[in-house]
Amino acid sequence: MIDKKSGSNSDIQILDGNRAAAIGAKLSRVQVIAAYPITPQTPVTEALSEFVERGELDAQYIAVESEHSALAVCTSASIAGARAFTATSSHGLAYMHEMLHWAAGTRLPLVLACVNRAIGAPWNVLNDQQDSISQRDTGWIQIYARNNQEILDSVIQAYKIAETVYVPVMICYDGYILSHTEMPVAIPLQQDVDRFLPQYRPHTILDSSNPKNYNLVTLANPRINAEGVLCHGYMELRYLLQEALQNSRETIRKVGQEFGELFGRSYTDLLWKEKMEDADIVIVAMGSLAMEAIVASKMLREEGYKTGVLGLRLFRPFPKADVLKALSKSRLVVIFDKNISYGSEGAVCSEIKAALYGSQVNAAIRNFIVGLGGRDVTAREMADAVKKSIASLTEGVPNKGYPEWICHI
Numbered sequence: 001m002i003d004k005k006s007g008s009n010s011d012i013q014i015l016d017g018n019r020a021a022a023i024g025a026k027l028s029r030v031q032v033i034a035a036y037p038i039t040p041q042t043p044v045t046e047a048l049s050e051f052v053e054r055g056e057l058d059a060q061y062i063a064v065e066s067e068h069s070a071l072a073v074c075t076s077a078s079i080a081g082a083r084a085f086t087a088t089s090s091h092g093l094a095y096m097h098e099m100l101h102w103a104a105g106t107r108l109p110l111v112l113a114c115v116n117r118a119i120g121a122p123w124n125v126l127n128d129q130q131d132s133i134s135q136r137d138t139g140w141i142q143i144y145a146r147n148n149q150e151i152l153d154s155v156i157q158a159y160k161i162a163e164t165v166y167v168p169v170m171i172c173y174d175g176y177i178l179s180h181t182e183m184p185v186a187i188p189l190q191q192d193v194d195r196f197l198p199q200y201r202p203h204t205i206l207d208s209s210n211p212k213n214y215n216l217v218t219l220a221n222p223r224i225n226a227e228g229v230l231c232h233g234y235m236e237l238r239y240l241l242q243e244a245l246q247n248s249r250e251t252i253r254k255v256g257q258e259f260g261e262l263f264g265r266s267y268t269d270l271l272w273k274e275k276m277e278d279a280d281i282v283i284v285a286m287g288s289l290a291m292e293a294i295v296a297s298k299m300l301r302e303e304g305y306k307t308g309v310l311g312l313r314l315f316r317p318f319p320k321a322d323v324l325k326a327l328s329k330s331r332l333v334v335i336f337d338k339n340i341s342y343g344s345e346g347a348v349c350s351e352i353k354a355a356l357y358g359s360q361v362n363a364a365i366r367n368f369i370v371g372l373g374g375r376d377v378t379a380r381e382m383a384d385a386v387k388k389s390i391a392s393l394t395e396g397v398p399n400k401g402y403p404e405w406i407c408h409i
Helices: 017-027 042-053 067-079 090-095 097-105 148-165 190-196 234-263 289-302 320-326 347-356 379-395
Strands: 010-016 032-035 060-063 084-088 111-116 141-144 169-174 182-188 271-274 281-286 307-312 314-316 332-337 364-369
Touching: 010 017, 010 148, 017 042, 017 111, 017 148, 017 169, 017 182, 032 042, 032 067, 042 060, 042 084, 067 084, 067 090, 067 097, 084 090, 090 097, 097 234, 111 148, 141 148, 141 234, 148 169, 148 182, 148 190, 148 234, 182 190, 190 234, 234 314, 271 289, 271 320, 281 289, 281 347, 281 379, 289 307, 289 379, 320 347, 332 347, 332 379, 347 364, 364 379
Parallel strands: 032 060, 032 084, 084 111, 111 169, 141 169, 281 307, 281 332, 332 364
Antiparallel strands: 010 182, 141 314, 271 307
């Protein structure tokens, strides 16, 4: 297939989300892959091991004994100058927690596919977004995909983003709902991806003639090193990582625009918008739930409500200015979270409230916790929750102090 807008060639195949992620990594010409199997992530790196075994991908596939070791290997490979990739889910991501901080603090351009799965106890292998949300403060960029095409496209873009700002990127997508569900995916040609994503030029590299140490003990205040150079203290390094994340929004936009110009699928916006032009009631969701929200919004439109959908593509860094602009005409914002910040509310809801604080937007906000542990979330349930929220506006309480749950209790 040739995209008429971009002139780029692509091959449309029926793929599940895990295969799409693996092909995205292959097209990105990753050089080192390390992973430990965990449901529902395992097929991602199984596919990559097959690509390596068949000679389709010139890379080192390293079998490790745990998820912590998988990210430790990728971190070391990246320091040595290789383009590295890993994938995990749920407790695997939790086990990586220490190394997530090390990768971000070392400013390594790693890419990780997080196949979202519930966290125990009790054990559950089905989907929610608690795993990646619980790691939102580790210094990684977090991008959420709504469908399998976005998974493949986002993995490719992630390397260009990471290698520009030197911050690792986590591509998150819903387990089973996307990872094991097949849909048409346009696979770009390798030569086109090579034009978009050039060979990796690392800022750290293994050089025996010029040995270096990384991440030595760093005290609070700047200190002069052995060569008489004043070096950053711990605070300065944390500040620079924060600045890199804050400033990465424009890089993410630019990379998304370049991708669109070449492949005909633009990712310039940090948000997905549906029927927002005249909407005064906005449904907010993240991941595949944003697609279900579109169906719910259509139902409500048929009943005469002016509803729109705001899907979050980027969660870290949070696109505050974009959210503020998108919700400027809203009188009611209904947020569906597939996660819970225990003792508070859904993480997306907290971020939306923070973005609107002090602005001229006077929208009421309602938060619903849904879909935990793979609980099905139907468009009808979402539409009914929106109508319940509309009715609650007469109570005169703009923002309730707690979320509501769509479950049997």
